[in-house]
Amino acid sequence: MKQTTANQNITAQLETIFEAFKTRTIRRVFFVACGGSSALMFPSKYFLDRESAAITSEIFSSNEFIHRNPQSLNTESLVILMSHKGKTPETTEAAKFAKSKGALTVSLMYVETAPLADESDYTVNYSWVSAGHMEPEPEMMNYAILYRLSMGLLYVKEGNKKYEKLVSSLEQLGAVFERVMKQVTEPAKAYAESVKDEKIIYTMASGSNYGVAYSFAICILMEMQWKHSHAIHAGEFFHGPFEILDKDVPFILLMGLDETRPLEERALTFLKQYGEKVLVIDAKQFDLTGIEEEVKGYLAPIVINFALRIYALALSKATGHPLETRRYMFKVPY
Amino acid sequence: MKQTTANQNITAQLETIFEAFKTRTIRRVFFVACGGSSALMFPSKYFLDRESAAITSEIFSSNEFIHRNPQSLNTESLVILMSHKGKTPETTEAAKFAKSKGALTVSLMYVETAPLADESDYTVNYSWVSAGHMEPEPEMMNYAILYRLSMGLLYVKEGNKKYEKLVSSLEQLGAVFERVMKQVTEPAKAYAESVKDEKIIYTMASGSNYGVAYSFAICILMEMQWKHSHAIHAGEFFHGPFEILDKDVPFILLMGLDETRPLEERALTFLKQYGEKVLVIDAKQFDLTGIEEEVKGYLAPIVINFALRIYALALSKATGHPLETRRYMFKVPY
Known part of the structure; x- marks a missing residue:
């Protein structure tokens, strides 16, 4: 290398x-x-x-x-x-x-x-x-x-x-990222326009991808866009949270490549049936050439996270709320 | 016994x-x-x-x-x-x-x-x-x-x-519960009236109490009242989520008696300064006579949970949305 x-x-x-x-x-x-x-x-x-x-x-x-x-x-x-x-x-x-x-x-x-x-x-x-x-x-x-x-x-x-x-x-990840950027830049802009006025957007994932859902909920949506959010575990979804799903409730579902993917697939089926504002970021959509089969499941969250950062930037442009703007963090004592 | x-x-x-x-x-x-x-x-x-x-x-x-x-x-x-x-x-x-x-x-x-x-x-x-x-x-x-x-x-x-x-x-817990019921029944009614039309209510806690916050968020608010919610960990609050706090955003803060109480106290100080719709359920408010000192921190979540169930019932009466009503759970395939 x-x-x-x-x-x-x-x-x-x-x-x-x-x-x-x-x-x-x-x-x-x-x-x-x-x-x-x-x-x-x-x-x-x-x-x-x-x-x-x-x-x-x-x-x-x-x-x-x-x-x-x-x-x-x-x-x-x-x-x-x-x-x-x-x-x-x-x-x-x-x-x-x-x-x-x-x-x-x-x-x-x-x-x-x-x-x-x-x-x-x-x-x-x-x-x-x-x-x-x-x-x-x-x-x-x-x-x-x-x-x-x-x-x-x-x-x-x-x-x-x-x-x-x-x-x-990891040596091949740069090339993967380049392809992901080309692939999601336009969809991200369109998505951002469609949800820029939403007050709440939920995220969902399981397994190795749950942390990415958590990060997007608390750092991007809550901290950087002042939108209400919550990272729902795809397995827990069916034991309470799914009751708030309706056609007008936005969800971002992350689908990875690890062994818990069946949990995310089950959530997808339900979201498709009862929701209308659903964004799916599926690692299967991306060209992962160069990533070894045995670590694809582990690396999928990194690729999904890279894609989501493009969505975050597009969202901040659509809302006119820069990702750097804070009201409390580093500004007031806490 | x-x-x-x-x-x-x-x-x-x-x-x-x-x-x-x-x-x-x-x-x-x-x-x-x-x-x-x-x-x-x-x-x-x-x-x-x-x-x-x-x-x-x-x-x-x-x-x-x-x-x-x-x-x-x-x-x-x-x-x-x-x-x-x-x-x-x-x-x-x-x-x-x-x-x-x-x-x-x-x-x-x-x-x-x-x-x-x-x-x-x-x-x-x-x-x-x-x-x-x-x-x-x-x-x-x-x-x-x-x-x-x-x-x-x-x-x-x-x-x-x-x-x-x-x-x-545990033998004394029944007497504790009786006192808690007397103490919170009226405040619960008043609180329920004040938030019955809110679309989102966050919960927050740390340590042994976090599960109670999670349960109230996903089972009571999301599942049984169809209100948006999220259980925020009191330590994580300051690393993203607190940016959504404003005078009109309702929070329920649970304060227990375990070693992580300083995290909940820090959250309380901030909620008091920048929020206005804050309900605090503090185990210190309750008469825990009969509970041994060494297990008070461990038993506080059970007492807080009992208090919250009275709030849940009051909320369902105020909203006119019975706790038993579901749209998906046990009703549609999932």
């Missing part, structure tokens, strides 16, 4: 971390972050749940992690934290808390120096581009780094070969 | 299950159910997370559990399932799936015979009364049985003494 200096740096950071994995017993992984950063970790937990009998994992919002104080957090734990600018106070506190329990702490952030880095054993600096732009090297983006870490962990500890498939597939 | 025949039966069922716990290694507990039944399990997971270093736990919606196929499910797993009438197909399938992996399966249901019972190693039959009515023996209700099981597990396996505090406290 021909790598830029930035990617070489990330690879070197990861290799140092893999060496640390080798020297320690790791029985439990805690994914600890807030909001959008936490949502990014759901696919990695899905991977660990499916692939390891010996290493279990949890996702906690940073302050919940500290105050809940799980007794299974100890010297045999790996705590993976993330904060875009490394300045989320709860996440920095969580790193400190994890270290006080003797856990190995690895933090991901976009910047090179930050309070979170100071409190962590290791850091990895991912790359980032704003919505609607291309990722120059997708293997350096936050989702990819999280997979490189979690799949790398099972590669080092259990000889799980998915890691190799991941690495070669 | 003077017990009715029904409670003697439950106690006998639990004692048989505790004997089974003694004969097996249990490293991992899976709480598996759908919707409102799943929500009831959150406090028990909170308890296990806080109290055991050796036994970890997970909550999965039934179909997610099957399709995700967690590799850590094995002969050293305990799978606790629940379905009110024991007829939820996904949950029955989940019991079958768990047994195929060699796990010990314990199912809770209201009825005595059901498909779920047929697929489970053991069953416990809880008692149930509809919203707005008293629980004749709270130690027989679903929440209480789940705690008797999870605290009983750590009592048997690790000598955790919370189980004894639980048992004596």
Whole structure:
């Protein structure tokens, strides 16, 4: 793989971390972050749940992690934290808390120096581009780094070969993204025009895709567009939430390629029958040439998320509400 | 404890299950159910997370559990399932799936015979009364049985003494409920009148109380009142969702007595500053005489849930929309 200096740096950071994995017993992984950063970790937990009998994992919002104080957090734990600018106070506190329990702490952030880095054993600096732009090297983006870490962990500890498939597939992800961008740019504009005045838009998914639905609901719709939202789990839909479905209630259904796809398919059938404002983002619609079959299910959420960022940008243009506008975040004390 | 025949039966069922716990290694507990039944399990997971270093736990919606196929499910797993009438197909399938992996399966249901019972190693039959009515023996209700099981597990396996505090406290819960009913009946009516025409009402909580917020959002508001809703985690609130808060957006904040209360208090401060339609159900407002100090945090969600059921009934009267009315559930194929 021909790598830029930035990617070489990330690879070197990861290799140092893999060496640390080798020297320690790791029985439990805690994914600890807030909001959008936490949502990014759901696919990695899905991977660990499916692939390891010996290493279990949890996702906690940073302050919940500290105050809940799980007794299974100890010297045999790996705590993976993330904060875009490394300045989320709860996440920095969580790193400190994890270290006080003797856990190995690895933090991901976009910047090179930050309070979170100071409190962590290791850091990895991912790359980032704003919505609607291309990722120059997708293997350096936050989702990819999280997979490189979690799949790398099972590669080092259990000889799980998915890691190799991941690495070669990530090299092809840029080409996939280019095709997705061409494919969804116009549909995204049309969709954005059709829902720009909606007060509420639900999202739905299952398995490795649920975090993407959560992220779009809380970060894009609620935070950046001030629209009411809720990420509904496609399996839970039929046990309460579906009663609010009507022809005029907008839903965005994400359909991935993992083993829980039957749950999303069941939701699709129902949405089609009783809803009219339904957007389906189906990974099957995209040309994933170059992605290895064995990791397609795991990588689908990254592709879906890329598509959704194009929808987010189109929505912000249609509503005239820039994605950067906030009323409270970073503006008032909280 | 003077017990009715029904409670003697439950106690006998639990004692048989505790004997089974003694004969097996249990490293991992899976709480598996759908919707409102799943929500009831959150406090028990909170308890296990806080109290055991050796036994970890997970909550999965039934179909997610099957399709995700967690590799850590094995002969050293305990799978606790629940379905009110024991007829939820996904949950029955989940019991079958768990047994195929060699796990010990314990199912809770209201009825005595059901498909779920047929697929489970053991069953416990809880008692149930509809919203707005008293629980004749709270130690027989679903929440209480789940705690008797999870605290009983750590009592048997690790000598955790919370189980004894639980048992004596549950005997006092009926008197607590009576006082709560007197205290909230009028405020619930007034609140219901004030929000009966709202299209969306958010709920919020953290820790052991989050499941109660989830249940009220998806079962009461969405399913039974056809109002839009979303259970926001009080720690996640500040990382996206709070941007939708405005004077005219209704929130119900649950405040418990567990270690995550600071998260709920932080949310309260913000809601008070920027919201106007805020209902706070604070366990501190209730007279919990008779509940042992050491389990107050764990039992608070049960008390809050009881209070919320009075609000649910008042809301249904104010809206003229009975809690039993459905458009899809049990009416159309899905």
